Amino acid sequence: MPPTLNDIQKAAERIQPYAHRTPVLTNESLNQKLGAQIFLKCENFQKVGAFKFRGACNAVYSLSAEEAARGVCTHSSGNHAQALALAAKMRGIPAYIVMPDNAPIVKKEAVAGYGGIITFCEPTLEARETTLAKIEQETGATVIHPYNNEHVITGQGTAALELLEDVPGLDVIIAPVGGGGLLSGTAIAATEIRKGIRVIAGEPETADDAYRSLQAGKIIPSINPKTVADGLLTSLGELTFPIIQQRVEQIVTVSEAGIIASMKYVWERTKIIIEPSSAVAIGVLWEKKIDLSGLKVGVIISGGNVDLGKLPF
Amino acid sequence: MPPTLNDIQKAAERIQPYAHRTPVLTNESLNQKLGAQIFLKCENFQKVGAFKFRGACNAVYSLSAEEAARGVCTHSSGNHAQALALAAKMRGIPAYIVMPDNAPIVKKEAVAGYGGIITFCEPTLEARETTLAKIEQETGATVIHPYNNEHVITGQGTAALELLEDVPGLDVIIAPVGGGGLLSGTAIAATEIRKGIRVIAGEPETADDAYRSLQAGKIIPSINPKTVADGLLTSLGELTFPIIQQRVEQIVTVSEAGIIASMKYVWERTKIIIEPSSAVAIGVLWEKKIDLSGLKVGVIISGGNVDLGKLPF
Numbered sequence: 029m030p031p032t033l034n035d036i037q038k039a040a041e042r043i044q045p046y047a048h049r050t051p052v053l054t055n056e057s058l059n060q061k062l063g064a065q066i067f068l069k070c071e072n073f074q075k076v077g078a079f080k081f082r083g084a085c086n087a088v089y090s091l092s093a094e095e096a097a098r099g100v101c102t103h104s105s106g107n108h109a110q111a112l113a114l115a116a117k118m119r120g121i122p123a124y125i126v127m128p129d130n131a132p133i134v135k136k137e138a139v140a141g142y143g144g145i146i147t148f149c150e151p152t153l154e155a156r157e158t159t160l161a162k163i164e165q166e167t168g169a170t171v172i173h174p175y176n177n178e179h180v181i182t183g184q185g186t187a188a189l190e191l192l193e194d195v196p197g198l199d200v201i202i203a204p205v206g207g208g209g210l211l212s213g214t215a216i217a218a219t220e221i222r223k224g225i226r227v228i229a230g231e232p233e234t235a236d237d238a239y240r241s242l243q244a245g246k247i248i249p250s251i252n253p254k255t256v257a258d259g260l261l262t263s264l265g266e267l268t269f270p271i272i273q274q275r276v277e278q279i280v281t282v283s284e285a286g287i288i289a290s291m292k293y294v295w296e297r298t299k300i301i302i303e304p305s306s307a308v309a310i311g312v313l314w315e316k317k318i319d320l321s322g323l324k325v326g327v328i329i330s331g332g333n334v335d336l337g338k339l340p341f
Numbered sequence: 342m343p344p345t346l347n348d349i350q351k352a353a354e355r356i357q358p359y360a361h362r363t364p365v366l367t368n369e370s371l372n373q374k375l376g377a378q379i380f381l382k383c384e385n386f387q388k389v390g391a392f393k394f395r396g397a398c399n400a401v402y403s404l405s406a407e408e409a410a411r412g413v414c415t416h417s418s419g420n421h422a423q424a425l426a427l428a429a430k431m432r433g434i435p436a437y438i439v440m441p442d443n444a445p446i447v448k449k450e451a452v453a454g455y456g457g458i459i460t461f462c463e464p465t466l467e468a469r470e471t472t473l474a475k476i477e478q479e480t481g482a483t484v485i486h487p488y489n490n491e492h493v494i495t496g497q498g499t500a501a502l503e504l505l506e507d508v509p510g511l512d513v514i515i516a517p518v519g520g521g522g523l524l525s526g527t528a529i530a531a532t533e534i535r536k537g538i539r540v541i542a543g544e545p546e547t548a549d550d551a552y553r554s555l556q557a558g559k560i561i562p563s564i565n566p567k568t569v570a571d572g573l574l575t576s577l578g579e580l581t582f583p584i585i586q587q588r589v590e591q592i593v594t595v596s597e598a599g600i601i602a603s604m605k606y607v608w609e610r611t612k613i614i615i616e617p618s619s620a621v622a623i624g625v626l627w628e629k630k631i632d633l634s635g636l637k638v639g640v641i642i643s644g645g646n647v648d649l650g651k652l653p654f
Contacts (some may be wrong), residue, residue, distance in 0.1 A: 198580060301613065
C-alpha cells in the first residue's frame, strides 16, 4: 500500500524534535519577474542544508530499538549521506556510508563530520551495491535507500505539509524531480490536503528520464545524464513512480541555461543560496513553457549545498 | 538634541507600511564555530537588500507635503542611492541622485530601476558635492545625507528595535561601522531598551578611522581606505560620532582575511547571502580578539548586495 497523508502527518510528529520547521519566504522582485505569487519553502535552511534530512530522520526514528542498535547504511555521495549520518548520530546509532573514492573531499568531510562511518569503493554502481550488501551482511544495519523507501517518502512529504499549513490557498506546488522521493511525498501531502491543487515537477532537459517515464508509462532509467543540477541524476524508483503517475499533473523540463539563470536571479534578488536542483523548480516558472501567471505557487527549495569555488555563473 | 528611543519608535511606526520586518535567523554550526549564541537580524532581506531602506524611508516620510513635493536628493553610488530612490518612488516624489560616472553599471541600473533621476559627475568628492548643491538649488529638493541625518539614524535604529523585541535577553549587539548611521541608531535603541547591553562595532582593519576616532576623541577622516567591505569606506559624521562615543563599548577591527573567511562561512553554513560589510560584524566573533564566548549576541546583517561576478573567495 502506498503511503498516505496520515503517514506523512505521523512522520511530521516523529521528526519534529529534530528537524527545522523551515521558513516560507516571499520576494516582490521574484513575483514580478515570474508573473505569479511565489512562496519559497526554504529547505536550504534545513539541517544539512537540504530536505533530505526529513526523510532520513523519519527512517532512522521509525526503526525499532533492536533494529536501530545495529545501525543504518546506504550508498550515496550526496545530501542523503550527510542526512543519514546526522540522523543516526542524533539517535546514537552507527551510520555506514558507502561512497565512491572519487567523491569530492568536501562531501567526504561533511559525512565524516556528522559521524558517518565511510567505506570507499570504486565509482561504479556495481561496486557501490556490492560494498553496501557486504556491510549490510556484516553489521545487520538497515539499508535506507535515498528515495525508494516509504519512510523516506513520507518524511520528504512533511515539507509540503508545513508549506500548505503556512500558506492557505495555493493553486500550484512545484518540486524538482530526481529519484522522486521529494516529489512523491509532496504530491501525496498536497493533493490530499487540498483537492484540485496542481502538482508540477521540474526536471533538467538533459536528465529528463522522469519526463520520459511518464510519457512511456514505465520507468525509463537515467543513463549517464549530464546536468548542472547534480542532485537530479537518479532514476525513478518502483515506489515513487506510481505515486507520481497518479498525482503529478506534469513534469516540465528546464534547459541548463534556464537553471543557471534562475539560480543566479534567486541569489541576487532574494539573498538566499539555492543549489542548482532547486533552481530547476524555479526554472519551470522562469522559462514559461506553461502558463502559471497570476497563480499562487509554492516552490520547494530543496537545498542550498553549493561548492562556492565552482559556481556555474 | 540627539535622537531618542522615542524617535526610533516613531520611525518604526512611520516605516512599518513600507519596510519589511526582517527575520532573525539562528544556525547551530555558526554557534559552535563562534562559541556563542548568535542571532542574525537579516537586513539582507530588507527592501533594496540592505538596512539603508529604513533610514531613507523614514527621512522621506518625515517630510511635510510641501517639502516632499520638491523631492529629495543625495550623492551616493551605493545602497543609500537605491534606498532613497525606492522610498521616493513609494511616496510618489522625485529622487535626484548624483553618482560618479565610473560607478558600476549594475548600480546605475538599480537606481534607475527604482525611478531615481541620475546626474553623473566626476568621481571626486568635490564634484559630487558641487553637483548636489546645484541640484538642490535648482529643484528645492531636500538633501538626505546617507548617515549624518537624524531621520536616517533613527530609521536605521529600527532594525535593533525589532531584534530586541524578537530576542529577549541579548548580552551583546554587534553592527558594522562606516559613517555610523546604523551603529548610532543601533546603540540608542539597544542601550535604552536594555540597560547594560554591550554595543560593539566591527570595522575593517584597513579602514579603521572610526576606531582611531574613538581613541583620539575626535573625528579622524577616512582617507582612501582599501577594503573588500566597500560599504564601510566613509568617515563618521558630526551627528553619529558623539552617539557612538557615548554608547558604544568598543570598536573591534577585523582583517581582510577575517572578513572574507567570515563571509564565506556564513554563505556555506547559513545559506544566506551577506555582503562583505556584514561579514565585518561576524568577523568580530570570528577573529576572537575579544572574548564573547557563551554570550547571547545579536548581529545586524547589514545587507546582501554582492556582485556575483566578483566574489572575494
